[in-house]
Amino acid sequence: MGQGKVCALVGLLCSLALVACRDDGGGGGGGTDTDPMSDGGDVGDDDADDDDDADGDSDGGEPEEIPDGIGPMGIRRLTVAEYDNTVLDLVGDDSRPAAAYLPEDKKLPFDNDFRIQSASRVLIEGAETLAGNLAVETVEDPTRRDMVVGCTPTGDDDEACMSSFVESFGRRALRRPLSTEETAEFVELGLDYAGQGNDFYVGVEEVLRAMLQDAEFLYRVELGTPVEGQDGVFRLSDFEVATRMSYFAWGSTPDDALLDLAEAGGLSTEEDRRDAMSTLLADDRARRHVDRFHALWLGYHELPHTPELVYAMRTETAALLDRVVFDEPSSWLDLFTTTETYVDDTLAAHYGLIWPGGSGAQWVDYGGTERQGILSHGAFLSVAGNPGDTSPTKRGKLIRNRLLCEVIPPPPPDAPADEPPEGGAGDCKVDRYAAHREPGACKACHDQMDPIGFGLENYDLAGRFREHDDGAPECIIEGEGELLGVGTFSGPAELSDLILDNGIDACVVEQLYIYAMGRRLEVDDLPYLESLEGAFTDADHRFDALLLELVADPAFAYRREEQ
Secondary structure: OOOOOOOOHHHHHHHHHHHHOOOOOOOOOOOOOOOHHHHHHHHHHHHHHHHHHHHHHOOOOOOOOOOOOOEEEEOEEOOOHHHHHHHHHHHHHOOHHHHHHHOOOOOOOOOHHHOOOOOOOOHHHHHHHHHHHHHHHHHHHHHHHHHHHHHOOOOOOOOHHHHHHHHHHHHHOOOOOOHHHHHHHHHHHHHHHHHHHOOOOHHHHHHHHHHOHHHHHHHEEOOOEEEOOOOEEEOOOOHHHHHHHHHHHHHOOOOOHHHHHOOOOOOOHHHHHHHHHHHHHHHHHHHHHHHHHHHHHOOOOOOOOOOOHHHHHHHHHHHHHHHHHHOOOOOHHHHHHEEEEEEEEHHHHOOOOOOOOOOOOEEEEOOOOOOHHHHOOOOHHHOOEEHHHOOOOHHHOOOOOHHHHOOEEEEOOOOOOOOOOOOOOOOOOHHHHHHHHOOOOOOHHHHHHHHHHHHHOOOOOOOOOOOOEEEEEEEOOOEEEEEOOEEEOOHHHHHHHHHHHHHHHHHHHHHHHHHHHHEEEEEEEEHHHHHHHHHHHHHHOHHHHHHHHHHOOHHHHEEEEOO
16 A cells, blocks of 8 residues: 555554645655644645645635634544544444444544543554454455445456455445545555455455554544635635534535535535535434433433433433424524423433323423423433432532533632532531631632532432431431522522523534534634524524534635644
8 A cells, every 4th residue: 555545553643644644745744643633734835835735726816705713623533422423424343342442532512622632552452452343344344345245256366356345344434535546546555455365355454454543534534625715724625614514413424425416516605505504414423413412401411320221311302402403493592481391211210200101201391390401301310420429519510511601710729629518417518518608719610519419409319309317317308499690499490490581692603513523612613603603593493504604604614734
């Protein structure tokens, strides 16, 4: 294979640095074992400028008018979840193997922040092992093998079949058409191994092994075309736009239909992208990805319960999201105001709801309880606790950080943040937490958090209603809370109303944008965010409309070079 195409160990980093040079045959320096993002981006940007001059693309006409809101973007690596989704769609592997081999993705709250994705020996060796395992398992399974290869070879030297396989699979794996040179290199590799093994599929296995280690498979490389008169601004190709769209909508690679659209230049306009995104949202993968966005955002992607209870809780919340966003599209705010929920008889009993009879999960009215919307779900109420019990402080911080997008400073290094306040024998929980309200350095922050948590205190760490502290019937829970500066409340229903009264549009738009772009906000992003927030409000808070507007916005098709 050519330089930068068989990526194993240190070679993967070399390939990442060279990938931007693929069209002009240029050289490049080797990568390091730290962060490849700036190196890869710098090489690509320099070459893109050189190509523009060499090809004579600049016609001396009016400079391109670029939209506001183009933020900096580097090279994004596939997360563990994205890797698993991608190999499921490419080779039919549903074992979700990535977590066993790739580094764990930090969740801040999302798992795709490219600025903390660093190359490491664990990553490189894990990618090599995964590629080898997937290649072997795909070839050993005739159904998966035939789906991937797409033709029936006449012998181990069938160049036409090998070429067809390389071109079709390579386009889907690298998310762009292969060049003539690249195709020839992969075909040569495959036929060489096929000849040595007297078996066409030995060659297929080796091509799969190479492609699934390629830097452009593991990383979402965006080069684009330099915008005349705008230093560091690049217009993405339609294939790069297609990749942004598919990983935003599905958490996975573009399918053939989207790649065909990109190849035909069908993603260049706002209306093109809006239409294409509508098609992506009609796929069940979009439902799963919208659910995952909310689970990461609100913290319930992992729950401390039995598998059966976790499944019931996650099914409950996913059903509400499906109803509001996809099945009966309505205001996204209905997530917080709905008066019924989707439970089976076991979960209904867990919550103390009246079961209407029948079998299987169904929509059940909350009745005269204080429950309302997603903040009443066990999935949400299970988040932000201490071992064995709720934490009013952590629950309050979760509300402030995630639903109001407010920043609460971290506690002092010597503060026992993961332990509840100590008290005397027989002290009730509310009395122990009163220490946070005593004058001192901690009071200002705890006044922002603890009163919110105590307004949810009637609900334990599994979302069950309780009247007193666990194991202390003498400690009656009043359940009175306050969102400082907004109002008082009791229970999740009244808290939901207060949050909506305070305004949540800007926060959900901000969180969705962070998820889409894979990084924290920059000043450059603000016009984009303001435009999205206005569109969200104008569309009566339809979340599907917000998804469409995010990809249709002109700024979605550009990137700004990182400084």
